[in-house]
Amino acid sequence: MTEVTMTVNGKSVTKSVKGNTLMTEFLREELRLTGTHVGCDTSQCGACVIHVNGEAIKACTMFAAEAQGSEVTTIEGMANADGSLGVIQQAFQDHHGLQCGFCTPGMVMSAAALLKDNPKPTEHEIRDYLEGNICRCTGYHNIVKAIMAASGQDVSGIAAE
Amino acid sequence: MPKDHGIGASPKRREDVRFLTGAGQYTDDINVYGQTYCYFLRSDVAHGKINRIDTSDAEKMPGVVRIFTGKDFEGVGGLPCGWQVTDRFGQPMKEPGHPVLAQGKVRHVGDPIAAVVADSLEEARNAAEAIVLDIEELPAAVDMKAALGDGAPLVHDDIGSNLCYDWGFVEDNKGAVDEAIKNAAHVTTLELVNQRLVANPMEPRVAVGDYSRANDESTLYTTSQNPHVIRLLMGAFVLGIPEHKLRVVAPDVGGGFGTKIFHYAEEAFVTFAARKINRPVKWTASRSEAFMSDAHGRDHVTKIELALDKDNNFVAIRTETLANMGAYLSTFAPSVPTWLHGTLMAGNYKTPNIYVNVKAVFTNTVPVDAYRGAGRPEATFQLERVIDKAARELGVDPIALRRQNFVTEFPYQTPVAVVYDTGDYNATMNKLEEMADIKGFAARRKASEAKGKLRGFGVNCYIEACGIAPSNLVGQLGARAGLYESATVRVNATGTISVYTGSHSHGQGHETAFPQVVAEMLGIDESMIDIVHGDTSKIPMGMGTYGSRSLAVGGSAMVRATEKIINKAKKIASHLLEASEADIELKDGKFSVAGTDKSVAWGDVTLAAYVPHNYPLEDLEPGLEETAFYDPSNFTYPAGAYACEVELDPETGKVTIERFAAADDFGNIVNPMIVSGQVHGGLAQGIGQALLESCAYDENGQLLSASYMDYAMPRADDVPFYSVDHSCATPCTHNPLGVKGCGEAGAIGSPPAVINAVIDALQSGGHKVEHINMPASPQRVWAAMHG
Numbered sequence: 001m002t003e004v005t006m007t008v009n010g011k012s013v014t015k016s017v018k019g020n021t022l023m024t025e026f027l028r029e030e031l032r033l034t035g036t037h038v039g040c041d042t043s044q045c046g047a048c049v050i051h052v053n054g055e056a057i058k059a060c061t062m063f064a065a066e067a068q069g070s071e072v073t074t075i076e077g078m079a080n081a082d083g084s085l086g087v088i089q090q091a092f093q094d095h096h097g098l099q100c101g102f103c104t105p106g107m108v109m110s111a112a113a114l115l116k117d118n119p120k121p122t123e124h125e126i127r128d129y130l131e132g133n134i135c136r137c138t139g140y141h142n143i144v145k146a147i148m149a150a151s152g153q154d155v156s157g158i159a160a161e
Numbered sequence: 162m163p164k165d166h167g168i169g170a171s172p173k174r175r176e177d178v179r180f181l182t183g184a185g186q187y188t189d190d191i192n193v194y195g196q197t198y199c200y201f202l203r204s205d206v207a208h209g210k211i212n213r214i215d216t217s218d219a220e221k222m223p224g225v226v227r228i229f230t231g232k233d234f235e236g237v238g239g240l241p242c243g244w245q246v247t248d249r250f251g252q253p254m255k256e257p258g259h260p261v262l263a264q265g266k267v268r269h270v271g272d273p274i275a276a277v278v279a280d281s282l283e284e285a286r287n288a289a290e291a292i293v294l295d296i297e298e299l300p301a302a303v304d305m306k307a308a309l310g311d312g313a314p315l316v317h318d319d320i321g322s323n324l325c326y327d328w329g330f331v332e333d334n335k336g337a338v339d340e341a342i343k344n345a346a347h348v349t350t351l352e353l354v355n356q357r358l359v360a361n362p363m364e365p366r367v368a369v370g371d372y373s374r375a376n377d378e379s380t381l382y383t384t385s386q387n388p389h390v391i392r393l394l395m396g397a398f399v400l401g402i403p404e405h406k407l408r409v410v411a412p413d414v415g416g417g418f419g420t421k422i423f424h425y426a427e428e429a430f431v432t433f434a435a436r437k438i439n440r441p442v443k444w445t446a447s448r449s450e451a452f453m454s455d456a457h458g459r460d461h462v463t464k465i466e467l468a469l470d471k472d473n474n475f476v477a478i479r480t481e482t483l484a485n486m487g488a489y490l491s492t493f494a495p496s497v498p499t500w501l502h503g504t505l506m507a508g509n510y511k512t513p514n515i516y517v518n519v520k521a522v523f524t525n526t527v528p529v530d531a532y533r534g535a536g537r538p539e540a541t542f543q544l545e546r547v548i549d550k551a552a553r554e555l556g557v558d559p560i561a562l563r564r565q566n567f568v569t570e571f572p573y574q575t576p577v578a579v580v581y582d583t584g585d586y587n588a589t590m591n592k593l594e595e596m597a598d599i600k601g602f603a604a605r606r607k608a609s610e611a612k613g614k615l616r617g618f619g620v621n622c623y624i625e626a627c628g629i630a631p632s633n634l635v636g637q638l639g640a641r642a643g644l645y646e647s648a649t650v651r652v653n654a655t656g657t658i659s660v661y662t663g664s665h666s667h668g669q670g671h672e673t674a675f676p677q678v679v680a681e682m683l684g685i686d687e688s689m690i691d692i693v694h695g696d697t698s699k700i701p702m703g704m705g706t707y708g709s710r711s712l713a714v715g716g717s718a719m720v721r722a723t724e725k726i727i728n729k730a731k732k733i734a735s736h737l738l739e740a741s742e743a744d745i746e747l748k749d750g751k752f753s754v755a756g757t758d759k760s761v762a763w764g765d766v767t768l769a770a771y772v773p774h775n776y777p778l779e780d781l782e783p784g785l786e787e788t789a790f791y792d793p794s795n796f797t798y799p800a801g802a803y804a805c806e807v808e809l810d811p812e813t814g815k816v817t818i819e820r821f822a823a824a825d826d827f828g829n830i831v832n833p834m835i836v837s838g839q840v841h842g843g844l845a846q847g848i849g850q851a852l853l854e855s856c857a858y859d860e861n862g863q864l865l866s867a868s869y870m871d872y873a874m875p876r877a878d879d880v881p882f883y884s885v886d887h888s889c890a891t892p893c894t895h896n897p898l899g900v901k902g903c904g905e906a907g908a909i910g911s912p913p914a915v916i917n918a919v920i921d922a923l924q925s926g927g928h929k930v931e932h933i934n935m936p937a938s939p940q941r942v943w944a945a946m947h948g
Contacts, residue, residue: 028189028190029192033183034183034186034187034189034190035182035183035184035185036183037187037363037364037415038189038365039363039364039365039415039448040448040868040869041447041448041449041868042448042868042869042870044868044869044870044874045363045448045869047363074183075181075182075183076182076183076184078181078182079182085178085181085182089181089182092177092181093173093174093177093178093181094173096174096834096835096837096838098177098180098181099416099668099669099670099838099842100180100362100363100364100413100414100415100416100667100668101176101177101179101180101181101185101413101415101668102185102187102362102363102364102415102416103363103415104180104181105183108181123882124878126877127876127877127878128877128878130876130877130878131876131877131878133877134363134869134874134876135363135877136361136362136363136416136418136842136845136846136874137363137416137668137838137842138838138841138842138845139841139842139843139844139845139846139875139880139883139907140841140845140875140876140877140880141838141841141880141882141883142838142841143877144877144882145882158882159837159882159883159884159885
């Protein structure tokens with residue numbers, strides 16, 4: 001067992017973990033932050049995307065011990081301080097960018113990472129960036145639209161609803 | 162001006178807030194105190210005889226609580242099939258046993274052999290490694306045609322062949338169809354494959370079994386589209402647990418698309434094992450495990466003939482299909498290639514003579530059952546492809562040929578049993594032509610050609626039978642249960658409402674859309690109404706969500722229950738207002754006496770219903786809660802026209818979807834935003850089938866596509882923005898909301914449009930390619946061009 005200390009959603013946590021404990025297991029089982037989802041076992045689906053030191057990471061590809069000393073943000077840390085939805089979360093709701101909600105945390109975390117580096121991405125850039133996030137419900141239409149809207153672009157020309 | 166509340170409005174989805182903040186509660190988020198973990202040891206061969214399973218070493222491994230094998234399930238029921246098809250000769254289908262854990266033989270890669278229950282998943286997995294298996298591998302039946310041949314390996318030795326049934330529909334019409342084809346001016350023939358797919362909801366299946374010794378009650382938390390159906394099947398047929406001692410909960414479920422309808426071995430196992438060890442048991446599928454244990458979809462091989470007279474009127478259709486059942490009969494499997502497929506073979510057209518033959522085949526593969534559309538995509542694909550081929554052979558416009566043969570008068574009795582109540586296929590085609598900008602296509606093709614690319618345009622129509630299902634009719638067709646739906650509307654003393662529905666939401670947004678209906682009827686604010694679903698301990702009964710039935714059937718039950726509420730509330734109001742009940746009107750959440758200014762508010766009536774000082778006790782019981790069951794009198798028939806425009810790179814064979822337009826008639830619409838979202842998702846799955854997805858087995862029955870590395874899921878950069886419309890509405894005539902259902906249309910209607918467009922692109926480049934099987938991958942397209 002190794003002791004790890006990290007900051008998760010602004011709070012410092014210290015826990016003993018086994019060397020092979022994945023970050024997904026650590027977040028879901030140790031911290032009970034169950035918003036980070038596991039949709040595959042080959043790092044393809046992106047339902048587990050979190051931010052580690054500001055970078056989007058698939059939490060299933062990382063051991064908890066590797067996050068020692070890191071700043072970690074999960075979907076549970078994306079709302080505004082008053083509890084209201086953050087800009088990207090709000091855009092997903094406004095534009096019906098989610099259905100079953102299972103891929104959604106990963107989508108929001110990926111979108112946030114994209115917009116940090118590229119504040120006004122084109123449709124093509126968004127679709128390209130989301131290569132590592134699979135959604136089976138929405139057909140991506142409203143996800144792409146929501147991300148464009150979250151970046152302040154006018155989406156009224158994109159087919160309604 | 163669009164409405165801002167009630168039926169026809171698009172309020173933001175209330176469930177989104179929890180999903181967007183990580184507060185959703187999916188089955189894998191549930192841990193029960195004292196929980197153990199289960200790992201299934203599964204067959205790695207397609208077919209084999211189990212000579213020996215030695216668990217003695219494994220049992221000594223750390224953390225192991227107990228190891229179960231098929232032996233533990235001797236005398237326990239197998240997984241039941243919910244639909245019995247009668248064959249052409251009046252005989253019932255062959256129905257082999259489907260044990261929870263393999264008994265004597267393994268019949269597909271992934272067939273569970275043993276289950277290790279341990280304190281942690283890691284310990285369970287490690288112990289499974291220590292189980293010694295002696296399995297004698299047998300030759301496997303994989304290809305359907307070969308499986309029906311003499312000397313083929315038998316999946317089930319006791320049946321004597323791999324034929325489940327040989328079904329003819331309508332058998333009495335066969336002679337007339339043969340005759341019409343013989344005498345036709347033109348016959349177009351097409352042989353095609355509708356490939357095997359995996360539904361792949363993003364949430365893998367999970368099951369948690371719990372047992373309370375104190376009251377002898379079992380609880381199963383499961384990723385299901387229909388918890389009551391699981392309670393009924395598992396309780397009555399597998400484990401023998403009476404319904405009042407069995408609770409099934411399906412909390413937030415991360416997508417279903419059909420594959421979470423069925424009752425699975427893992428659900429029965431964790432419930433069974435929790436009772437045996439007196440501790441909760443949890444199983445979470447890995448994605449690879451999902452690929453080898455979730456029921457698959459499609460997998461038909463078909464020959465279709467379309468006969469036309471000299472004026473290009475359709476005169477007959479004859480089809481022969483081999484349909485793969487896999488190794489066992491999954492819950493609804495036999496119905497998919499028959500009643501959900503043969504009954505739709507008329508499509509949107511008036512073809513007087515139709516005969517459908519389906520041979521269902523057992524193979525050493527994962528069981529196949531309903532996947533989004535279920536039978537209807539298979540019917541639509543072959544019909545719309547053969548019409549396109551006929552148009553090319555005859556040198557006529559494919560849209561004109563379709564229009565000429567459209568059904569235009571309703572109700573329309575098809576020659577394949579069903580009666581279409583309403584529709585306007587010319588209206589959706591008109592709308593589609595406008596959306597697809599057909600006039601601009603020539604210029605777009607020119608622009609593509611200037612870049613060295615080919616461009617193709619494809620169109621098709623579809624019709625489906627939804628709102629499953631009229632119970633009397635499906636009973637005649639072989640369903641072993643009626644398909645009612647129930648709703649309870651509980652009005653609380655302060656006027657808020659809980660609606661308990663047997664429908665289940667796993668992405669469809671019922672928590673938002675259903676209150677729109679009740680709020681419209683009562684004239685109160687939607688925020689006063691909550692939807693409760695997914696728990697057999699709360700909801701009286703439910704057949705669940707599939708076959709685009711939630712609003713048409715579950716919503717109708719909710720309307721009926723709300724009508725009862727209104728009737729009783731009016732009685733209470735008439736007492737409070739000292740007026741005749743006949744004079745009471747309900748408007749904007751207020752009961753008033755017609756022609757007067759006397760009124761009483763909704764909240765006053767609801768309060769009076771529960772805690773009255775002044776109540777007509779001799780005439781009326783207190784309380785305001787009503788339950789209704791609804792059974793539809795017919796299916797609903799959503800229909801529409803779809804168009805796809807592709808660009809094809811002749812250098813690589815890669816096909817790109819440039820434009821996609823869908824004009825649907827879903828009848829009345831409750832929430833246009835949600836309806837469009839349903840269509841978008843269906844389109845992506847249909848495009849995925851057409852261009853990307855394939856569940857592949859090798860000749861020995863090894864599953865080659867068991868992860869997202871090998872199974873090509875549609876990604877954001879594989880699809881365009883879609884253009885969708887549902888303004889051409891002909892309301893359903895037989896349900897109170899006039900709704901038809903929208904969940905499956907996109908997946909049903911899109912594959913033929915894509916392939917028709919690919920063929921059009923190839924032909925425009927001078928390639929004489931008449932058909933290409935799905936998925937039209939770069940390799941296949943390139944091979945077809947150079948074939």
